Amino acid sequence: MNISEEQFLRWSRAPSETEETKCQSTFQRIKKALESKFGSNISIFLQGSYKNRTNVKLDSDVDIVALYKPVYFPDVSFLSDEDKKIFWSNFTPSQYTFSQYKNAVQEVLENEFDSGEVKRKDRCIKVIKNAQRVDADVVPCFEHHRYETPYSVNATGIEFMTDLGVHIIGFPDQHYDNGVLKNSATKQKFKSIVRILKNTRNNMIDEGLITDKAMPSFLIECLVWNIGDEKFDYITLTDCTRSVLANLFNNTIKKEDCWSYAEVSNLKWLFRGESRWTNETANTFLGKTWGYLGYD
Numbered sequence: 001m002n003i004s005e006e007q008f009l010r011w012s013r014a015p016s017e018t019e020e021t022k023c024q025s026t027f028q029r030i031k032k033a034l035e036s037k038f039g040s041n042i043s044i045f046l047q048g049s050y051k052n053r054t055n056v057k058l059d060s061d062v063d064i065v066a067l068y069k070p071v072y073f074p075d076v077s078f079l080s081d082e083d084k085k086i087f088w089s090n091f092t093p094s095q096y097t098f099s100q101y102k103n104a105v106q107e108v109l110e111n112e113f114d115s116g117e118v119k120r121k122d123r124c125i126k127v128i129k130n131a132q133r134v135d136a137d138v139v140p141c142f143e144h145h146r147y148e149t150p151y152s153v154n155a156t157g158i159e160f161m162t163d164l165g166v167h168i169i170g171f172p173d174q175h176y177d178n179g180v181l182k183n184s185a186t187k188q189k190f191k192s193i194v195r196i197l198k199n200t201r202n203n204m205i206d207e208g209l210i211t212d213k214a215m216p217s218f219l220i221e222c223l224v225w226n227i228g229d230e231k232f233d234y235i236t237l238t239d240c241t242r243s244v245l246a247n248l249f250n251n252t253i254k255k256e257d258c259w260s261y262a263e264v265s266n267l268k269w270l271f272r273g274e275s276r277w278t279n280e281t282a283n284t285f286l287g288k289t290w291g292y293l294g295y296d
Contacts (some may be wrong), residue, residue: 002294008237011199012192015055023062026133033112034066034105043067047139047172049217052179052264054194056202061135063124065158065172068101070094072143073159073167079147087150098142098161105140122162144169146267155267171265178264182225186232193244194221196237200289209292215285219277222270223248223286226261245290252283 014020031044048063049055071094076084106125109118119126124137144159157171183190197220204210224244231247234240251257258279261270271279 003238005236005238008196008241011056011196012237013195014053022132022134026127026129026136027062027064029112029133030064030109030127030136030138033108037104037108038068041068041070043069045172047170047175049198049221051172052176052191052221054179054191054198054217054221056195056198061129061137064136064138066105066138066140067158068140068142071096071098071101072145075144075146075159075169076150079150083150087147090150098140101142102140102160105138109138120163122164123160123168144171157265157267169268171263171267174265174267175263178266179221179225182229182264185229189232189234189237189240190224192237193232193241194224196241197224197245197289200292201285204288204292210285210288215281216277219270219282222263223252223261223282225264226251226258226270241293242295245286245293245295249283249286249290252279252286255279258282 027044027046034042034044043065045051045065045067046062047065051063074087074091076087079087102125106118106120109125109127113127117128117130119128121137124139127133127136127138129135139158139160141158141160144157145153146155146157148154155171155174157169157174159167159169161167179190198217201210201215201220205212205214227244227247231243232240234243251261255271255278258271262268263270269275271277271282
């Protein structure tokens with residue numbers, strides 16, 4: 001399939017103003033309901049593709065963080081064994097558990113919305129869309145503190161526990177800031193290319209060429225962020241997308257060639273340790289995308 005430059009331009013744009021209005025309306029209603037319950041102890045903010053301005057039409061739901069500030073999860077994995085002993089000897093755990101907090105958030109949302117409009121999920125509490133609002137994934141969480149010594153934190157993020165007991169860590173503020181810097185350094189091409197690849201992925205899903213689990217939006221954004229700024233230096237989006245795709249495909253063939261790839265926050269590795277993804281998965285998607293867009 002040969003894609004025109006005009007199609008690339010359409011794919012590169014953010015969703016319409018009507019969709020943006022629905023997203024904001026959804027966010028504000030949920031924010032008001034939760035703040036009425038938790039007051040100054042809670043911070044409500046957006047994360048994900050809508051916050052980062054890399055969302056496309058079919059992904060125009062909102063990811064809303066409900067951060068309970070008085071409690072945090074400590075991360076001492078970077079400390080020595082001796083420093084870990086010092087930290088835990090001075091640590092007093094909170095009596096307010098994460099499951100209690102998630103239950104409380106769920107109760108607030110069920111009281112705010114009509115019956116059947118709120119569904120508890122493993123990782124979040126979903127508020128289902130209607131004519132006036134978009135789908136919203138509300139993520140209850142505590143702060144995440146990454147310690148560099150037993151007494152000092154060098155990175156603060158968010159952390160939550162799934163209903164299955166798995167801890168998930170993220171750094172949405174750092175992700176947002178690094179995305180803005182990358183977009184500026186690439187003359188606004190970074191976010192355009194991310195949207196193009198997301199729209200391409202959605203088309204391939206619709207045509208049965210890949211499954212809807214083949215490539216998460218978050219991974220697409222992280223992959224593109226790892227490409228050098230000079231690879232975006234093309235006049236047309238057709239050539240810019242070709243350049244980014246070619247470099248990503250070649251770099252993900254072997255794990256050692258993308259060993260330094262990180263999430264956009266630059267605080268977690270993309271393909272190392274306990275990562276959910278592999279370079280092989282990324283490479284397969286990139287190869288199919290190259291062929292779908294008609295590059296030779």
